[in-house]
Amino acid sequence: MSRKAFQRLTLDDRRRSLMEATLTCVARDGLQGATVRRITEEAGVTLGLVRHYFGSKDELIRSAYAYLIGQLTSQASESSKQSEGAPEVQLALFLRANMTRPNLSERNVSLWATFIGRVRSDSTFAEIHREGYREFLTVLETLIEPVLAAHGLPHGAAACKRHAIALNGLIDGLWMEGSLNSGLYSQAMLPDLVIEASERLLALPPGVLSQAPTPLEEQRLTSCAMPE
Amino acid sequence: MSRKAFQRLTLDDRRRSLMEATLTCVARDGLQGATVRRITEEAGVTLGLVRHYFGSKDELIRSAYAYLIGQLTSQASESSKQSEGAPEVQLALFLRANMTRPNLSERNVSLWATFIGRVRSDSTFAEIHREGYREFLTVLETLIEPVLAAHGLPHGAAACKRHAIALNGLIDGLWMEGSLNSGLYSQAMLPDLVIEASERLLALPPGVLSQAPTPLEEQRLTSCAMPE
DNA sequence: TGGATAATTATTCGAGTGTATAACAGTAGG
DNA sequence: CCTACTGTTATACACTCGAATAATTATCCA
Structure with a gap:
């Protein structure tokens, strides 16, 4: 299985992208529906990035x-x-x-x-x-x-x-x-x-x-x- | 293991009790925190009653x-x-x-x-x-x-x-x-x-x-x- | 150009979720 | 007193969750 090619963004861009995706998910599915998996899927990345950029899901929210x-x-x-x-x-x-x-x-x-x-x-x-x-x-x-x-x-x-x-x-x-x-x-x-x-x-x-x-x-x- | 002694309530009382417990949980922990287990614990019953009285958790909410x-x-x-x-x-x-x-x-x-x-x-x-x-x-x-x-x-x-x-x-x-x-x-x-x-x-x-x-x-x- | 470093992915894990179902216990009618 | 009925408990199951870790890849600086 080949790895997905990914794009490296600046710190601010990646953070903003994740926050935007979070808001999109919260607006659509509520806080309970805003899971790390859906958020990162919305942002087009894998779920590890939340931990990397925000430490925890709560901090991202x-x-x-x-x-x-x-x-x-x-x-x-x-x-x-x-x-x-x-x-x-x-x-x-x-x-x-x-x-x-x-x-x-x-x-x-x-x-x-x-x-x-x-x-x-x-x-x-x-x-x-x-x-x-x-x-x-x-x-x-x-x-x-x-x-x-x-x-x-x-x-x-x-x-x-x-x-x-x-x-x-x-x-x-x-x-x-x-x-x-x-x-x-x-x-x-x-x-x-x-x-x-x-x-x-x-x-x-x-x-x-x-x-x-x-x-x-x-x-x-x-x-x-x-x-x- | 002995079973828990329980009280049999009327349909309306039991339904109201479950809805009150739901509101208590939502107010305290938000929708995501209002799980069937916590709600029924709050109401002092076991989780099967949600299905019995409301069919599903969503319907209860x-x-x-x-x-x-x-x-x-x-x-x-x-x-x-x-x-x-x-x-x-x-x-x-x-x-x-x-x-x-x-x-x-x-x-x-x-x-x-x-x-x-x-x-x-x-x-x-x-x-x-x-x-x-x-x-x-x-x-x-x-x-x-x-x-x-x-x-x-x-x-x-x-x-x-x-x-x-x-x-x-x-x-x-x-x-x-x-x-x-x-x-x-x-x-x-x-x-x-x-x-x-x-x-x-x-x-x-x-x-x-x-x-x-x-x-x-x-x-x-x-x-x-x-x-x- | 090559190696260090940071960004990103892939995978695993235990805990918690809603739902389903079977067993049990009160209650009412004959 | 027995039987049918139903409110209630107990347990099992399949699934999803957030977090953690290791492997991989892009970028940057020397």
């Missing part, structure tokens, strides 16, 4: 969880930073990003929920979750503060944190149920819904967020203004 | 999930029905119930999340989830409608549904993160927070929900009015 959380938060926060616009625009972009693909995906929610289910008993998972949650709250507070200030609303640290907690709840809940898409309503309504709801939640004047032009629309507006 | 969802929704909706007060009071009670024990518990959230993680791949789980979600939305719509009507706000079916979706998101998210209690804030602030947030979300005048007296406070007010 934990690494994959941290990898996922990192992706989720950076994905969302970067979509707001890509704009140089007004605070309202950035907040609106951030909210919309959480209610549209790729952030709003069944796969992500399945993964998120599966790992959340282990937070209570596994302190390592708890640590990863807490860190991700804290970071998300911080991003929200940073986005909220200037918007409140611009409209003469209380914007102290305590008020911002309180608003961030509520807003995060709204986002998490809608993201969750929306991604699962139980068929009770269309996912397409979520972006507008979360924007309107956030306006009221922050006690902003109606239209402040929903009328905030996206960068794309701003471009279109400026370019259309010329030929007119 | 599914039954336990449906059992859990039924408990969660009935628990919350009944705590609002126990009041004969104004619509505002009932809604406030419902919201508070979701932010306090026993509804707000790590165990429940762990279980909920663990099962949600399987919704995507297992259509049976998806069915159970959809049914529970639908029921929760209906309860919310029913609670919201009279409150909106009483304050001259739009209360058509579409508006109510939209509000219910947002409110459900808020509740789910806060319930989730709050139960996990990452230590970033005190759980004690959640009831007031969700009430205030809901007031703004529904565009109600400030104080409509937060000032709504609970039945307990109503009793105290009437009984204290005499000796004064």
Whole structure:
């Protein structure tokens, strides 16, 4: 029996490849279905590599969880930073990003929920979750503060944190149920819904967020203004 | 070797006992840790009974999930029905119930999340989830409608549904993160927070929900009015 | 170019899994 | 009291799991 020809990857690539394969397996078959054999089959390698790169299966799973959380938060926060616009625009972009693909995906929610289910008993998972949650709250507070200030609303640290907690709840809940898409309503309504709801939640004047032009629309507006 | 003395239970009691044991195991060890042996050990019986009562382990797990969802929704909706007060009071009670024990518990959230993680791949789980979600939305719509009507706000079916979706998101998210209690804030602030947030979300005048007296406070007010 | 080193494969092993089945023990009806 | 029935236990089986180890191969540096 001839040996399989194999490719030698860099340490980071191989690790990432194994973590991606792990997430794929967890999303498809749950934690119980994410066996070393299936993961390595998914990654196209043999099962010895898990031990070689992560020491144990548990360590691989934990690494994959941290990898996922990192992706989720950076994905969302970067979509707001890509704009140089007004605070309202950035907040609106951030909210919309959480209610549209790729952030709003069944796969992500399945993964998120599966790992959340282990937070209570596994302190390592708890640590990863807490860190991700804290970071998300911080991003929200940073986005909220200037918007409140611009409209003469209380914007102290305590008020911002309180608003961030509520807003995060709204986002998490809608993201969750929306991604699962139980068929009770269309996912397409979520972006507008979360924007309107956030306006009221922050006690902003109606239209402040929903009328905030996206960068794309701003471009279109400026370019259309010329030929007119 | 002498046989173990055993107790013969009714069909319903034995089934419930096995489902409770299943939930205990899933909450403690996750789905992967909920083996037939541990479940039956937890229930104090031998492993043959799973086959006898549920046909297979998978069927037991599914039954336990449906059992859990039924408990969660009935628990919350009944705590609002126990009041004969104004619509505002009932809604406030419902919201508070979701932010306090026993509804707000790590165990429940762990279980909920663990099962949600399987919704995507297992259509049976998806069915159970959809049914529970639908029921929760209906309860919310029913609670919201009279409150909106009483304050001259739009209360058509579409508006109510939209509000219910947002409110459900808020509740789910806060319930989730709050139960996990990452230590970033005190759980004690959640009831007031969700009430205030809901007031703004529904565009109600400030104080409509937060000032709504609970039945307990109503009793105290009437009984204290005499000796004064 | 060749040898050292690290990456990868192949195989083995004991423990644990869900399921199946036979033996046992309470219970109810005649 | 006996018999049929079924809830329950006990045991066996085939399979999969994670981990460990040895053999093999690619890469890199001298």
